[in-house]
Amino acid sequence: MSFDLIFFGGTGDLSWRKLMPALFQAFRHGKLPAGGRILAVARDEQDDDAYRRWLKDRFQDVEGAKRPNDEEFARFAELLHYRRMDLSQPADYAGLLDWVATRGADTVVLYLATSPHLFPQICTQLGAVGLNGPQVRVVLEKPLGHDLASAQEINRVVRATFGETQALRIDHYLGKPSVQNLMALRFGNALFEPLWRRDSIANIQITLAESLGVGTRGDFYDRTGALRDMVQNHALQLLTMVAMEPPSRNDADAIRDEKLKVLRSLQPFTEERVARDVVRGQYRRGHVDGQPVPGYLEEAKVPEGSRCETFVALRTEVQNWRWAGVPFYLRTGKRLAQREAQIVVNFRPTPHSIFPGSAAANRLVIKLQPEDGLELHLMAAKGHAQGEALTPVSLDLDFDKAFAEDRVGAYERLLLESIAGRLNLFVRSDEQEQAWRWVEPVLEAWRREDAAGGGPRPYAAGSGGPAAASALVARDGFAWPEEQ
Incomplete structure (x- = not known):
């Protein structure tokens, strides 16, 4: 061809x-x-x-x-x-x-x-x-x-x-091998799908963290911000793939129809919900990998006094029968402690434990970067003594090692798909517009807040973001993975 x-x-x-x-x-x-x-x-x-x-x-x-x-x-x-x-x-x-x-x-x-x-x-x-x-x-x-x-x-x-x-x-996250394996995990295996619902899952957390700052792109980034740059597209696309119903076939429109249903089911934002369930931040001076780094307002081409957000954490729900009451937490930011992108599915604890101590709940970690893979965290007994407390263990699948000869990068995959004319990994216009429709009340609430003298919460470069992001999850009795 x-x-x-x-x-x-x-x-x-x-x-x-x-x-x-x-x-x-x-x-x-x-x-x-x-x-x-x-x-x-x-x-x-x-x-x-x-x-x-x-x-x-x-x-x-x-x-x-x-x-x-x-x-x-x-x-x-x-x-x-x-x-x-x-x-x-x-x-x-x-x-x-x-x-x-x-x-x-x-x-x-x-x-x-x-x-x-x-x-x-x-x-x-x-x-x-x-x-x-x-x-x-x-x-x-x-x-x-x-x-x-x-x-x-x-x-x-x-x-x-x-x-x-x-x-x-194009959304290059959809070309990542781990995202493709999320589809295979859910719809190519019988193991997880019966558990993939509110009865078994306590919450789902999606983190897209970067350790880099804005570099020389301060003028571009200041017109965009973390919500537009990462949440409206990448994070929401990942959420739809986690939450969608099984499509009738492995066909572009069948898949995108189910993703659109998720976007339409997201709990809408009101001004009160934005104040309660959304945290925005902006990095200040700090240290990343032991090296001092400037704050956002000190970066090249960033306007003086900018209120642009470099961090967003939010809580939402998918309002349908499968997911009713299950919180979804999205988090993204620049100049955080480490570069990582992952989806964490936290399962509910056992209803009654017969073992001493408090056993940790199971969780599935879908790693997108810097490694591609899956981790399943379980509880196991060492077997040395009867009545001994359980110990956390994990099953770790490294896609880079398992499929070393067939690994294809995200942009490489998407470019090949565009030449071939396969649409599964691309976003349809109604999906994209619905994502904008969902985030726009947040942007409007921030504009009103800025006009009243408000702005993003400061956080030190090299940290995990504003403390309010931890409080957002803790309010429901949960914690981000690094805080567990």
Whole structure:
């Protein structure tokens, strides 16, 4: 199958830090279909060879094992092309159409790795020159919009040019191997599904923690914040996959229909609920890995006195028969003690213990980063003496070791899926808009709070976030994993 993969924003950070290295891994692993061309589009004046040299220099920053040697890069570079475009000029889109038409590839994938405010303009111009035929797909990078209204406008323009099955809204967390194994765990095995409900589960916790700060992206991040950057998309997508009902088949729309039902069942936010069930924070100076780091307000390009949140913790419920009364806790933040992403399913304790001491409840930990794997925490007896207290033990499955030869990174998987036209791992427009609809009352409540002189709670860099986040969980008699 021949394909053309075209990156708008081809010299941007996302392209050279994530997308091109992921494509190289697909090429190295022999998974990239033969007969492909990769075109980078940007405003810089350079030709194919200059772009190849430029990208080779950037690849020196790729982590060691994933970095190509000279011979590997030379073979990969044969696929690479560059075209200068001014995205506001119709003539440049006509020229792009001519470039695509020189070969007539079976599949054309247009990856918009640009600022989201350019999506409507790009899609409208693509439609105007006819670069939206049935063989064309457009990949939209998050964040998709700044609020519900802007997301709806982007979707309106995209739908005016491309069909729903042509528009691939990307969320790279859905490409992570552990997230795919969450589907397999629930719907490919008979072990957990009978327990996957309110009768057996006490609470579910989703943590997306970063030890890094905003770096040189202070101006971008300040317009976004943790709620838009991580909760509205990544965290909610993980929640839907944990809470959804079994789909009737392994089909994109069947899966996305069930995820949408979860989003529509989330307990809505009122101003009172925001005050009670949402914690926002902003990091101050502190130490991470033993090194001093600045506070958010001291970072480059961050406006003076900014009230942008770098941490969010919230409590919600899925209001249906399966999950009624089970709290779901979501937590994300920058400059936290360690980088980790995980889902913790805390089961209810045994109704009556015959063993001395208080036995800990079982829990299932789905690890997303930095490792991919599963941990099942159980209680066991050492067997030395009758009447001895039970001891916690764990069963640990490391996907990196178990599937070492077949591991595929998140962006590598999603790029291959976009070329193949498989939609299971992409977000449908109604899902994305419903997620915005759910978080928007929180944003509105914060705007009113800021106008009244409020703002995010401070927390020290290198800590676990504001103390109020621990209190949020403790109020229900629970604790975050590191506090248990």
